[in-house]
Amino acid sequence: MLKNLTILNGQEVYLNRDFAISFKNPEALLQTLKNIDEEVTARGFYNDELVIDIITLKIICYKIKEPIPYFISLTYDDSSLPDQIIPKMHKLIKNLNKFFEKNPVPVGPISDEYKGLIESECSSNIDDLLMLRPAKISIIGNDFVGKSSICEMLQSGKIPKKYKETTNLKNYKAKLFGMPVLIWDIPDPGDLSERVWESFILGSDAVILVLDSSRENAEESKLMVDLTDKIIPNAELLIVANKHDTEEALSPEELESILQNKVFPFIANKPENSIFIQKQAAKLLEIKADGLDYSKEDFIIQRND
DSSP: OOEEEEEEETTEEEEESSSOSSSSSTTHHHHHHHHHHHHHHHTOOSSEEEEEEEEEEEEEEEEESSSOEEEEEEEEETSHHHHHHHHHHHHHHHHHHHHHHSOHHHEEEEEOOHHHHHHHHHHHHHHHHHSSOEEEEEEEEOOOOOOOOOOOHHHHOOSSSOOOOSSEEEEEEEEEEEEEEEEOOOOOGSSSSSHHHHHHHHOOOOEEEEEEEOOHHHHHHHHHHHHHHHHHSSSEEEETTTTTTSSTTOHHEEEEEHTSSSSSSOOTGGGGHHHHHHHHHHHHTTTTTTTTOSSOOOBBOOOOO
């Protein structure tokens, strides 16, 4: 998942686009990139890509010497594959070089208008880079808990007109607040062999566990929490306590006592609730976009901090 694209030269920043949170300190990434630029410039590492692993990030960067000196970096999550990213990065650099040849960098501070021209030049390349490795969200849970309804709400903001039991793996392409994502609707683990079910959730960036808020289902779902913690320990988790308005539903506090984790009380048969599940899913991936307020309470169980 692409988290950031930065183009700079020394202390002058030409473009700094955040697509998702890289560091908890919002200033840390840019300062780190400036330090890397200073080091590669001092060592004369021009026209050669560098791949740097930092905590849970993979920074792929390149120092250009001509037509003007500039430093470009792509920050991804650490599961991304540089061999897939670097060819697209070279296409972006080729476009940027043409741009700088036709539009010399002004003397003095860079205007917002000039930065806007750079971003416009990069737009199609950015789309390619975002689509290269979309984040994967796995929707898991037992039968009849509302997984397919939540999948539909994430995709379209609507609810299915007819009930559809998830008997086979289904995956969908969607966008959450402008970010491309892959949504995997995974069948009840009781319908599959353990090996197959585990193979379906591998590679997940985030997991949404859906339950029907009953005691029996909560006790069964605790096993899935433990299993995902073992198989994909770095994937953020959201436990959706669906159907919490029914007579059989336990209170959020009772569910949290059983699951030993916080839950997100939800009702998936109301389309107006779509925006709430979309916001929680976006926060699972730490997407940065208008309408997402990380200062407010959320229900994300962070397992990679």
